[in-house]
Amino acid sequence: MKIPLNSNTAVIFRLSAMGDVALLTGVLSYWNIAYHTKFIVITRAEWAALFENHPAIAGIEALSKESLERREYIHTCRKLAEKYADFPLLDMHGSTRSRLLAHQWRTSVYRYNKMPVLRRLFLWTKGKIGRNALLEKNVCQRYASLLCEDPIPRHLLKPRIFLDEEEKDDARHLLSKLFPCSDAELRVGYDLVWVGKGELPENMYGKSLVNKTSLRELCAVLSQCSLLITGDSGPMHLADGVNTPLLALFGPTSKEWGFFPVGRNARILQKDMPCRPCSLHGKSACRQKENCLEKIRNEEILEEVKKMLA
Amino acid sequence: MENVLDTCGLSCPQPALETLNFIQQNGADEFTVLTDSITSRENIIRTAKKQGYGLKHEEKQLMTMYLHFSKNA
Structure with missing residues (x-):
């Protein structure tokens, strides 16, 4: 593992969109099998169901719309930071909301590289800058590279929804x-x-x-x-x-x-x-x-x- | 040989993830996984167990372990 988590459980933060949240499911399977780590996922209530039955999940914090509203969100962050004080936070969103939570977090916080500048440079220069770097890793590989050294084969990180019979x-x-x-x-x-x-x-x-x-x-x-x-x-x-x-x-x-x-x-x-x-x-x-x-x-x-x- | 997955030569955690892919795509009641690593063996068994498959029996030939899984084991 690239970074020592110092715990068998870590907290994952990703609110939206649904596709991005779904893409996390395969990465969590990979990390769980590779490092025997379990995860508590903080996400929007409407996407929480994606993690049901998932073997890598130790808990789900489904945040309602109200708990994400401006004033209420400060309290939400405090409560979450207190509840999960012993666990590291993996910020898989890199948004203002995730940074606010990270600010209150009591232990280590790790953030994945969303490549925001490179993506915008690529867009503004109509593909003249950044193409190869962007093509090198898909979103799942970018997520996974937070904990893993090598680029992981894409098909091993494919999303995984665990349905029962x-x-x-x-x-x-x-x-x-x-x-x-x-x-x-x-x-x-x-x-x-x-x-x-x-x-x-x-x-x-x-x-x-x-x-x-x-x-x-x-x-x-x-x-x-x-x-x-x-x-x-x-x-x-x-x-x-x-x-x-x-x-x-x-x-x-x-x-x-x-x-x-x-x-x-x-x-x-x-x-x-x-x-x-x-x-x-x-x-x-x-x-x-x-x-x-x-x-x-x-x-x-x-x-x-x-x-x-x- | 439809329900056989050969993971020999793959490094951890790839064999366990290939097993997971295999289970999810195949959905067979019984299947066999080949591995040549003790660590991978443990990971494969753990992964299959989480998906409701038990190790029915296993064989060893030279360096290769044959892990036979069944839903009812």
Whole structure:
């Protein structure tokens, strides 16, 4: 281990986003097996379920929205620092909130290298500076390098969501209700189910579980699917975490950001455009006539889907 | 040989993590892991146990240990 933790248990801090939190699950497995360390995870209440049943987890501190509000957060930090006074803190967020907590922490604090300057330099210089350094390690490897000396093979750090048999059975049941066997003979194409949160346009082909599943139910549903088609999103990492093949369409973000899925059954569709990546988180408004995601034709997606499901 | 994982030559903790990958991707009731390291052996057994698999029996041939796991062991 690169740094002596002086304890068999360490506290991990990562609040959001869901994908980043999911990416931690594989790193914790690696550290747990390599160093026999257990972890107490501090995260937002909505993402806490990702750590249920995880063998590397000794405890979860699920922070509510209220406990993260400005004034209340100072008290939250004090309480956490007092409760976990004996354990080192691994700051996997590097945000203002994590620094405030670190300021109150009573023992050692270690922070992972988020490469904030290099990522911005890469973005501002349109890829002239920092490409190789960014490509060298994906986000999981950057997390892992906090404790590990060598770059770890990517596939060993893939996200890991631990579902139990009951959760998988429930998902099977849910899907069988959506797609009863009697329909099978009538269908020519694939069973398609929409998942996630948000608004689904009307009259879309397929069935919808949008806004209808909890986070673990979503993971369980994904685990029972043959393929997930997705953008650069949280569910992409969840599918990787339950070993479901996935086809990811990358547009505003790119490989340098370190979020490409690493599972053996993951494929990427993307188009080379000089404006990519256009922002750190892919949320900038597009000024192109045809944007990077629109350039990926439906036929290409379908072709890839056919290959993956063959 | 579908349910056999060869981790010989890999350094710790790689064999245990490959075992975890194997279990999660395969989901078989029984499988065998090959290893050539005592430390890895312990790690592999511990990892499999956490996933609900017990060591059914083990054999040793020259430097290689054959660890046979089963869900019901």
